[in-house]
Amino acid sequence: MPELPEVEVVRRGLHAAVTGGVVRSVEVRDERALKRHVGPALDFVDRLEGEVLGEARRRGKFLWVPMSGGAALVAHLGMSGQLLARPVGAVDERQLRVRIRLERGGADRELRFIDQRLFGSLAIDRLCVAGDDDVLPTQVAHIARDPLDPLFDEPAVIDRMRASTRGVKSVLLDQGIVSGVGNIYADEALWRARLHWARPAASISRAKVWELLGHVRDVFLDALAEGGTSFDALYVNVNGESGYFSRSLRAYGRAGEPCERCGTPIRREPFANRSSYRCPRCQRLR
DNA sequence: AGGGTAACCTGTATGC
DNA sequence: TGCATACAGGTTACCC
Numbered sequence: 001m002p003e004l005p006e007v008e009v010v011r012r013g014l015h016a017a018v019t020g021g022v023v024r025s026v027e028v029r030d031e032r033a034l035k036r037h038v039g040p041a042l043d044f045v046d047r048l049e050g051e052v053l054g055e056a057r058r059r060g061k062f063l064w065v066p067m068s069g070g071a072a073l074v075a076h077l078g079m080s081g082q083l084l085a086r087p088v089g090a091v092d093e094r095q096l097r098v099r100i101r102l103e104r105g106g107a108d109r110e111l112r113f114i115d116q117r118l119f120g121s122l123a124i125d126r127l128c129v130a131g132d133d134d135v136l137p138t139q140v141a142h143i144a145r146d147p148l149d150p151l152f153d154e155p156a157v158i159d160r161m162r163a164s165t166r167g168v169k170s171v172l173l174d175q176g177i178v179s180g181v182g183n184i185y186a187d188e189a190l191w192r193a194r195l196h197w198a199r200p201a202a203s204i205s206r207a208k209v210w211e212l213l214g215h216v217r218d219v220f221l222d223a224l225a226e227g228g229t230s231f232d233a234l235y236v237n238v239n240g241e242s243g244y245f246s247r248s249l250r251a252y253g254r255a256g257e258p259c260e261r262c263g264t265p266i267r268r269e270p271f272a273n274r275s276s277y278r279c280p281r282c283q284r285l286r
Numbered sequence: 287a288g289g290g291t292a293a294c295c296t297g298t299a300t301g302c
Numbered sequence: 303t304g305c306a307t308a309c310a311g312g313t314t315a316c317c318c
Binding site: 183 | 309310311312313
């Protein structure tokens, strides 16, 4: 569920809530929430306890918090993951999977990982130096920079996208080419660019792909300004608050509603075991 | 190479 | 009320 804007909202919240905290204890209530951790739950707990948490970082949809010992606490929210900063003693959420008790400035609080569907997970991972001198957790090394990254190499990404004969949406969702885009924002950017999701990327002009990436960046920034997209209580920031960008969606989830440009009803179509939404008039194949 | 599919999970909405 | 089905923001593996 959470795509770049939602994950970035969480990252900013983590910065305010946990940076500088010392891990006092860790409770793993469901080991399935450690899917990305190499090793048993006990190892996860041992490597986390006593560490001082640094400043939260993000690449694409991955989050991590560097720790004093040199490793990092890595999080991916999957479809339904949440990271919440809660006071000690607050009532446990139904899907609370991992509880991390922190001490900061003499006060205790909890960083909680909640995940309904368990496609997200936490892990302790070591940091490595990736291609361009970037320090990343090893499991994040294959993730490309996102369009909001100051070092995003736009001409190189345009080349890579146009080197593919795949459908343009499939390329947008490929986190190894451009990261942070998921099903919602792919459909929104394609609507803004008037492109059909199945259009082969290689058939789109350089200028048009450049425009498309501009729309991806714009829709990310628009969503960020609204606190992200929440359809229900599944996506919330670290304080448990929803975002409001769902009001501004123009394609995603709007099947049957008139396109804001031309009035034609938005259509839902099967795509890669999920759904794509497009305007059948503005976003044609040829 | 890249598409289709399934697997990993739980919860909600809908229809009968 | 119950039951069956479809669907949901992601990622990865495997099979053609």
